[in-house]
Amino acid sequence: MTTSEPPTSEPVGAEPFAADATTVEAYLRRIGARRPERADAAALRELHLLHLRAVPFENLSIHLGEPVVLEEKALLDKVVGARRGGFCYEVNTAFAVLLRGLGYEVALLQGRVIGPHGKPGIPYDHMALLVETAEGERWLADVGFGDHSHFPLAFDARDDQEDPGGVFRIAETADGDLDVSRDGKPQYRLEPRPRELADFAAGAWYHQTSPDSHFPRSLICSRLTEEGRITLSAPKLIIRVHGEREERVLDGDDEVRKAYRELFGIELDVLPAVRSGILNSDPE
Template sequence: MLVRAMELGLYLQRMGYRGPLRPTLEALRRLHLQHLEALPFENLDVLGGRPMVLEEEALFDKLVRGGRGGLGFELNGLFAALLRTLGFQVTYLAARVSVAGEWPTAPGLDHLVLEVALEEKWLVDVGFGEAFDEPLPLVPGRWPTGGRMFLLEPRGEEWGLAREEPDGTCPWLYTFSREPRRWEDFVARGQDYPPPGSPLRRELLCTRKTPRGRVTLRGERLLLSEGGHRVERVLGAAEEREQLLLSHFGLPLGSLGSS
């Protein structure tokens, strides 16, 4: 999947990106960071009963022309197309999201992450919500980014990603396999994603990195974090959520739909 030349400028404009475009580590880092700040992780379509469509044109219409965000399959899928168009070598990897911070007991395919090959291999993910700000080297160890410390650890055929928390804990976020996957694998999985019982089906979640922190709308709560400080506000009517989706996430009025 590639972004057509005529659409490349629209995608970069959607991201507000004016940096280098050659397939270098500097460009990858800047594209990754800018994507996180411009396109939110959000589940509005899930709550509105609208199916996930992972065709290239549909993704571009939603995320770029439509000014929306999306889930991991959508965000990382379209970002992979952008990177490939720019000349990066990108591999799709299947991931399994952790439950309660534990290492998943079996491999799975409920998240998409990317492996980008430069002089070294890099883990790329712009579709997990509160994950890492910049690509992580695919090397075991602890890696700082965005004021947080992340841990990459291989166990057998799987790799795990964990994040150190202020209370000293280090819960696992997800595990992934280094075995290359096809885009068609995720298209097939997206037909019934997220599965019944998933938290993504129960309440609104919209989160976006900001230049100095993060803004998150979860259910009836707005959470703002900046410089280690966290402010939480309980919201009122649905109209207030609609306005916040516009002001904090740039989502068009009416995006909330029937959710």
């Protein structure tokens, strides 16, 4: 996928979008949550889990020719209004708007995904959230990394953190960054300095267009379930239930369209297609 110039975002220094009460209530309905009485850690844990179960991690826009616009209102329209998902920049930004509307303090953090050879990716490779509760507790929230922690991680803890998704640890690097690992394997490196949404425009553009990014080369639509995870890399469907994995190839466009609708709540008139014709062998 190529276009003549990178997408624009909100101007540097712009105030974060403030969601009104109607927008917040619509978002809560989208993820099946009730409005919490207080912006505390318990409510954040519940919101995080429900978000992962309701809003898929997906890159369909890239393969539908839809622009990925890093602007809060546009992302709310997509995630809440159109009942879609997105990749990290999209769903974490939308989640940040919801959390601010509920009284949390939220900062955007830039991360670099650790590759198979242990080297970090490009700057602004990933977005995660630093969330502060009404009690002043700090948490690392991330609903945009696919198969990851089910609950937020204690941002200032440096020991193992047990989670249904594995054992996580946040460790400081020699340069003052933070390495987030899962089951002993580094996942991404975070810079603790807060960033603005416009800062992520180049990273989002890279992942929409670069042949070095896996997003333009594969289809992914995945969400957490109570029993495990459902992943559709059409036409391949992968269902994990209590550690058991089932994989099958869907038969034709009608079955693929039905899977998007019934498993992810996504209605598609036109199915996304990888333009390069290259699919990852295993999106998980």
